[in-house]
Amino acid sequence: MKNADVIVVGGGVIGCAVAYYIAKKGIPVMLVDEPKRGRATSASAGGLWPLGESIGLGCGVIFHKAMIEKGLIPPDSHVPPQLPKTFLDFAIQSNAMFPSLAIELRETSGIDFEYEETSLLFLMYDEGDVAFAKPLYANCPCGRSRIDWLTPNELRKVEPAITHNVLGALRFNGDNQVNPYALSDSFREAARKLGAQIITHTEVKGIKVSSGRITGVETTTEFIGCKYVVNAAGAWAAQIAKTAGIELPVYPVRGQIVGTEALPDIISACISTNDCYLAQKKHGEIIIGSTTEEVGFNVGVTPSAIKELTAGAIRAVPFLEWVKVKRVWSGLRPGTADEMPILGSVSGLEGYINACGHFRTGILNSPLTGLLISEIINGEKLSIPIEPFLLSDERLNGSITSNHKVSVFSQEQQTIIISIKGMTCEGCVTNVKKTLNSLQGVTKFEVSLGDHQAKISYNAKEILPDTVIAAIDELGYKAHSPLAAKCIGL
Amino acid sequence: MKDTNHTIKTISSNDYRIQEGIARGTEIEIIVDGKSIKAYEGESVAASILATGKRSLRTTSKSYEPRGLYCAIGICFDCVMTIDNIPNIRACQTFVRNGMIIETQQGEGKWRVEP
Amino acid sequence: MKKIKPVVVIGAGPAGMGAAIELVKADVPCMMIDEAPRPGGQVYRQPPTKFQTQEKYKLNSEQKRGKDLYTQWLEVKDKVNLLSSTSVVGIWNEKEVIYSSEGISGIIEAEQIIIATGAYERPVPFPGWTLPGVMTVGGVKSFIKTMFVKPGKQAVIAGTGPLLISTANRLHEIGVNVMAILEAGNPPWTSGAFSKEWQEVDFAQDIANDLEELKGNNIPLLFNHTIFEAHGKSEVTSVTYGEVDAKDWKPLNDTKRTINADLVALGFGFVSNTELSMLAGCRHDFHPGIGWYIVRNEMMETTVPGIFSVGDGALIGGAIIAEQEGRIAGIKAAQNAGAITAGDAEKYFEKHLSRLHSFKSFRISINEATAMRKGLLYLPKVETLVCRCEEVVFSDVNTAIKEGAGDLQSVKLLTRLGMGPCQGRNCASSMGMYLCETLKKTPEQIGRINSRPPVKPVTLGALAKMINAEEELSNPFDAITAGGRI
Structure with a gap:
């Protein structure tokens, strides 16, 4: 009889990452995979957008706009739902693993997963977009060095193919991209080289349980014994969990994708707008996504969605009008109501571990998920607290949904300290105070001659720290904010 | 097999068009790689170019190999050229227009991307 | 109503x-x-x-x-x-x-x-098959009969099936010097012994006429021969050919010879x-x-x-x-x-069904006679392109197999075979057969390259302007004309 210490169910990017990190620790692991049509890994743009995703860019902003158009949310709510800080921390930490992972997996597997430092650009078409972007810019939780506000002119210089009909763009440095297929292939091949057994074209029919613990899995062909089962079955995770008597709030969420013919290097950044996102991959295709639809396991494409995505892409990058579509397809994201992955053990069933519910961020969060699961199985100290991601009763009954989430950037009232060089007398202080008083959005301030600084409270929806700094500079002083470059209010 | 050392005869008129039994449409001009050539309404881009004896229509993007007309029915995508500034247009499925600008495409070709 | x-x-x-x-x-x-x-x-x-x-x-x-x-x-x-x-x-x-x-x-x-x-035309990869001047017989025929332009001056025709003969005659007619037809098989219809049922198809008469014409045109028809390689730099200038094994069409390398040609027309069935x-x-x-x-x-x-x-x-x-x-x-x-009504339909069907029935044996034998034989898989060398679009060479496929690829889909993911604009039309059939032979698997196990829309080129601009033919305009033909003005 076949057996392994750990059986990973599902060979998408999460399953492959889990198998890799477990194999790396020398634990016997077997990955069992039935390549189903519509798995999310093969319908991904490969974006690594920890900041973008956390604040609702990518699919979030597109979905939000669609909801407004359908009248499901009020038209004046510019800000799409944002994810909690715990998610952002997880995503940032996982994202930081990629540069060294690229080298590590290339050496072990021989496959280059095409990690590219591209940055993510949010294009602002209208005042609504600007209103959405302003507080993000003012309160970037990861430091000012990671976020830039580009004027239309600056945008034109870095991305000449982008439309001139924009009010500007927000650039997220550190939000990058990979080739999602190659990432999952390289995890799988590296796992294989490290001793993992990879069984493909084999479906897991059920998890076998005896007196509260896992004994193995039943596949289409045989029973395989094991101590741990990792459920990495993506959109199909709930079906797998059910065979072990576990209810999982994971459901398929379809996303449709358009891929263009191969083009020379034209777009260097990943682009997010309120009607689509775009990323040019290494082999030249531009990937355009995506819809957010609950249609069960239907992996078709719809003319209306393709029409909207292509129109959205042309709006952002006009020359695409003449570019040919190479293929359109769709994938099923493993959705959860709170948009957070479900990780770790569950109470009452020993040996069962979740690695699912990654929704839109499976590619990005695959390395940390893999590492975390391997640490759980090896009984090590965890690299990041797992509590927010465990399957809790609240998550199970769906009482947390994306509408109730605590936003990363919920605080509108912000305080900033600006150092001012060149103030020599009380007259200078009065000058500065007069100017600050005239700025709309600045609610309170103290200017100190002795400390050469001003402490300013402002409404992040109305004014940006940079505007304040610029106004002081205009008086002939030299204003600077070291704190503006760090996280304020978090 | 006929005599294996048979050399290929040159066609003196440098025009591969069949003349007998055919009256073509209006004569027009197209620009191929900057040079003006004769074409007839109703001809495909591939036909007008092959009629001059030129058969290499593009080079590939990886190994820079020449390619020409292969299937001639629009399914192989080997005869793609840059036509009126749009790369990857099938020369066998596109019909000539007076003043059409055609370029032998190098690799993925050059796009005009500025809006 | x-x-x-x-x-x-x-x-x-x-x-x-x-x-x-x-x-x-x-x-x-x-x-x-x-x-x-x-x-x-x-x-x-x-x-x-x-x-x-x-x-x-x-x-x-x-x-x-x-x-x-x-x-x-x-x-x-x-x-x-x-x-x-x-x-x-x-x-x-x-x-x-x-x-x-x-x-x-x-x-x-x-x-x-x-x-x-x-x-x-069924694609058969061999060294030099991507050179300008190498075309399909169907392409050659359709090109000359619609465009009235000679695709070359001196031709070699290779493949299998009756289309080779009529193509040779058409080329000869317009003044192309046809050096030879290389017929990989030794098909029954060339002997003049036709199955009785085939008379219905007019097929026998077509072939007999074409063969007669070929003789008059003095074009040699070599059985159990095929093309081994096309040579040239910017286009084809010469061709190496030789005999093949009568059973599986494996090239017999010690029989090879070279001849000048600037046009190669290929037709290995459909x-x-x-x-x-x-x-x-x-x-x-x-x-x-x-x-x-x-x-x-x-x-x-x-x-x-x-x-x-x-x-x-x-x-x-x-x-x-x-x-x-x-x-x-x-x-x-x-x-x-x-x-x-069903009754009327029954009446209308009858004639066509019975005609179809009479063609049945012909259809089976034409499919069998022109079916790809596995010996042709010896034609490509390691550096020969097997996927014309993505420029995948034969050795890439072998490397993928060594790395564990067990079907066409996994070869595609590892090599990009079939991921180009032709969607695998020019590689899937030959490489599918190669995988079957090498891995000793059935075609069902090897699978096919999935078809994905769009199957024909369409621009983003065209899709962005998609109209519903019925809803938006009464006549979809108007839609096309209207579309030109949008």
Whole structure:
């Protein structure tokens, strides 16, 4: 009889990452995979957008706009739902693993997963977009060095193919991209080289349980014994969990994708707008996504969605009008109501571990998920607290949904300290105070001659720290904010 | 097999068009790689170019190999050229227009991307 | 009375024309979509309307048959809503037909679809097959008969099947020096001994005439020979050829010789265009003699109710068979739409069904005789391109196999084979066979390269301007014209 210490169910990017990190620790692991049509890994743009995703860019902003158009949310709510800080921390930490992972997996597997430092650009078409972007810019939780506000002119210089009909763009440095297929292939091949057994074209029919613990899995062909089962079955995770008597709030969420013919290097950044996102991959295709639809396991494409995505892409990058579509397809994201992955053990069933519910961020969060699961199985100290991601009763009954989430950037009232060089007398202080008083959005301030600084409270929806700094500079002083470059209010 | 050392005869008129039994449409001009050539309404881009004896229509993007007309029915995508500034247009499925600008495409070709 | 929704016929070759004629006869609205500017398909392809041709050459029987069908077509054509120069890019969500033309696209929500998309030459990779001057026989024939331009001066024709002979004669006729026909097989029809049933197909007479003409043209026909390599830098200048094993067509390298040629015409049988029926979800099975084929009932209906597949696009058989199949599908579709009774349909079917029946043995033997033999897989060298689009070489496929790729889909993911614009049409059949042989697996296990929309090129701009043919404009033909002005 076949057996392994750990059986990973599902060979998408999460399953492959889990198998890799477990194999790396020398634990016997077997990955069992039935390549189903519509798995999310093969319908991904490969974006690594920890900041973008956390604040609702990518699919979030597109979905939000669609909801407004359908009248499901009020038209004046510019800000799409944002994810909690715990998610952002997880995503940032996982994202930081990629540069060294690229080298590590290339050496072990021989496959280059095409990690590219591209940055993510949010294009602002209208005042609504600007209103959405302003507080993000003012309160970037990861430091000012990671976020830039580009004027239309600056945008034109870095991305000449982008439309001139924009009010500007927000650039997220550190939000990058990979080739999602190659990432999952390289995890799988590296796992294989490290001793993992990879069984493909084999479906897991059920998890076998005896007196509260896992004994193995039943596949289409045989029973395989094991101590741990990792459920990495993506959109199909709930079906797998059910065979072990576990209810999982994971459901398929379809996303449709358009891929263009191969083009020379034209777009260097990943682009997010309120009607689509775009990323040019290494082999030249531009990937355009995506819809957010609950249609069960239907992996078709719809003319209306393709029409909207292509129109959205042309709006952002006009020359695409003449570019040919190479293929359109769709994938099923493993959705959860709170948009957070479900990780770790569950109470009452020993040996069962979740690695699912990654929704839109499976590619990005695959390395940390893999590492975390391997640490759980090896009984090590965890690299990041797992509590927010465990399957809790609240998550199970769906009482947390994306509408109730605590936003990363919920605080509108912000305080900033600006150092001012060149103030020599009380007259200078009065000058500065007069100017600050005239700025709309600045609610309170103290200017100190002795400390050469001003402490300013402002409404992040109305004014940006940079505007304040610029106004002081205009008086002939030299204003600077070291704190503006760090996280304020978090 | 006929005599294996048979050399290929040159066609003196440098025009591969069949003349007998055919009256073509209006004569027009197209620009191929900057040079003006004769074409007839109703001809495909591939036909007008092959009629001059030129058969290499593009080079590939990886190994820079020449390619020409292969299937001639629009399914192989080997005869793609840059036509009126749009790369990857099938020369066998596109019909000539007076003043059409055609370029032998190098690799993925050059796009005009500025809006 | 219930308004009958138009039946959508895809392809205006003999099969599509046959279907349209029957639909019009039964007063069923028919919408026909065809890529070419004029109907006729590849076999009855016509020169551009701007060209005037004299009937200089005596019509051969193939052209005569084409003329008969065309005469009938002319009688009904005003009642057919023909969208020419238009490609079908996909069939989505059961029966939504998406088409594209001149920078716009449209959608037709059909109840019944007749797919008549024809076939293309089976690709056989060998060193130099990507050089300019190397073409398919179908391409050569269609090019000269529509464009009246010589694709070269001195030709070698290689492959298998009767099309090689007629192509040689056509080339000779326009002044191309045909050095030889290299026929890989030793097919029965060349001996003059024809099966009695074949008389019906006029096939025997066609071949006899073509062979006679070939003799008069002094063009050598070499059996159990094939092309080994095409040489040249910017285009083909010479060809290496030789004998092949009579049974599996493995090249016998010690027989090779080189000859000057600037045109190579290749014809190793045909592969059906099944992309649309695959997208529509119709079942395809594998048969050792004929390869992948679409599962259909006697009335040409696929496993998806309301979707028919006819002609060479379903199973190779040639123009006459295609026309019969198209007519049968047209009659059945008319019956399904309630335009004719079952009894009438039965009457109309009879003639075409019995003709089809008489072609049955011919069809099997033509498919078997021209089936790809595995010895040809010895032609490519390690550095020979096997995927023309993505420039994948033979050794890349072997490396993928070594790395554990067990089917076409995994070879595709590892090498990008089949990921280019032709969607695997020029690599899937040969590499599928190679994988079967190397891995000792069945074609079902090796699988196929999935068809993905769009199956024909369409721009983002065209999709962004997609119109619903029925909702937005009363006549989809207007839609096309209107689209040009948007």
